Amino acid sequence: MAPLTREQKFEARFAEWAAQPIQFATLEAEAAYKERVQMWKDVIRLKKPVRVPFLMLPGIHPFLHAGITTEEGMYDYEKMSAAFKKYNEEFRTDTVVSCGMVGSGPLFDILDYKLYQWPGRGVAPTASYQALEGEFMKDDEYDLLINDPTDFFMRYYLPRVFNALAGWATLGPLTDITELPFTGPYMIGAGLPPAVKAWETMLEAGREALKWASFVGATDGYSIATFGLPAFIGGACKAPFDTLGDTLRGTRAIMLDKFRQPKKVLAAMERLVPLAIASGVRQATAAKVPFIFIPLHKGADGFMSDKDFKTFYWPTLKAVIIGLINEGIVPYLFVEGGYNQRIEVIAQDPDIPVGSTLWIFDKTDMNEVKRLWGGWACFGGNVPASLLSTGSAKDVRAYCERLIDAVARDGGFVLAPGAVVDHCTAENMHAMIDTCHEYGIY
Amino acid sequence: MSEQLINAIAEMDEEGALALTRELLAAGTAPTAILDACRSAMEVVGKRFECGEYFIPELILAGEMLKGISAEVKPYLAAGQADVKKLGKVVIGTVKGDIHDIGKDIVVFMLDVNGFEVYDLGIDVPPQVFVNKIQETRAPIVALSGFLTLSFDSMKQTVEAIRAAGLRDKVKIMVGGGTVDEQVCRYAGADAFGPDAMAAVTLAKGWIA
16 A cells, blocks of 8 residues: 555544544534634645634643632642633633643652742742753763763753652663673662662652643543533654753753854754654654644744854754654644744745644744745744733734734634733733634634 | 954854963963953954844853953953943842843843943842842842743832832833833833843943943
8 A cells, every 4th residue: 555645644634633532512512623623724724714713822821810829730630620621611712721731740849850940849839830951961962862862861861850860870771781691780770779769750750640641631621522622732842953952951051062062963953853753743643633832942033143043943943844744743833032034044945845834923023924934834923922911902902903914814824822821811811812703704 | 463362252263262362361461451352352242243143142152252261361360450440330130930041141241241230139039139239239220131921020010119119210220031022111110121132231321321
């Protein structure tokens, strides 16, 4: 049998998404679900859907809206669940607003996570979790990563970033275990006290994650089945430059590496490309949801020159995007900060098929996006966090209407806040959604 | 050779800049002349940043080069010799609830190399700590940094605390970082918003003129 084309794979993934085995509460919910799936399919393919769809990435807004602290939401799964059910009932965005993104406080406690601080662990009870970058990969460790990324993560990165897994640093590489006589000596390390503590931590973390996941599954499942809101984020992966810059080296260090050891940076990113693709494909397939979320960070305006963007950021990100598209997946690129310098570099890239990606922008000129990208890629976003947090519903509505008038009339547009939503009045959230239903009809 | 040092820094030649510094010192060049060259080089870097030729990585590498050169020069300096007349004082910090420091640190660095005396209060800074520092230093300029939307209210509270302390008409307040924009500036009751580190320098220079 001939292998499926990417178009056939896309169709198959969307068909699977539409036909998820959901016990809908009502016929209306089922119809709404199917209508929304069709709307997303149309908008990605740059058609005019029935109306402009609305998409938002929830930060801690669902907790604050429910009148609980972030700390309560991250540590008390019952409260988390109640907050998100209420949120999905009140705000009918065009996807389920999933509680899966905010994470479990107890789990991070068990792991003793160092890359972040969260309420109760370094930041205020009502704050959002915040990254605390560090050089979790040292400047002379690129070759270790390039040689064997999994080994580097297991024996260097994870023991540093999860203090409770520090014992893994005492293990040998798993690839040492090749023959009967070498098995015994290898396993000695696995039985020594530091490693034993790490295994026990993993066991505890796994049990906590399952407990948390059962709440996430039940909560999202309830909202999907009751309100007809499809799950939207099938999984996530990163631009290789961001894996280095956010996760492994930190912003300052990656910027200096770009001057001091550019070849190593490029080689490491090449190495990360197939891992990012495989991860995205695995997650989307397991979730039966065709969108893979890719937040973009360290390639934004100001973070490097266009020349460096073309050398260091875009080629490997593009390879990840194409790798996902070839498997029928839609990369959902969440473009944080400004991309005014970049949209021209990326515009109409002939290697990326027309109508196969979704880009949500923040501080980027949408008229320029429309001018340069129109008829090439589905885009949206740009409703400012400052407006949602401090402006009036009237202003929000006016902003959204202007945006629709300016760039949405040909289809292929998604109304969305530019940033993760932590602070927003209920009136402003309703104003965005209502604008889609009232003003955004095609 | 000072000219060469200026070029090395401005062209982001880290190894060359450090090697030249060592050569200059060995040849008996006055350490203050080397520091003057660094300041001239930073003017070039700042201009290139403003006109969109250089970006944050260049500012960070320039900072590293200056750190390296200062370490080389230090043993040659007599006490007080490195002191230059400062343009004015600036109190800066990331506002309460927010722990992001990268953007703030770049602003601190650019204000510093442009001749300001910078009092960096760090991250997650409560309003009263800003007020105390303003009272202590009599700084005429305050810079509030924030990355997250929670910083909007913290900025507003900080400006209000400054007003409550009777200092509002004695300071100019700038805001910047992450999701901050003109709207947030108005909301917080600050005087100006700056999109990047050089904007902070331009605002500060304008305010002390």
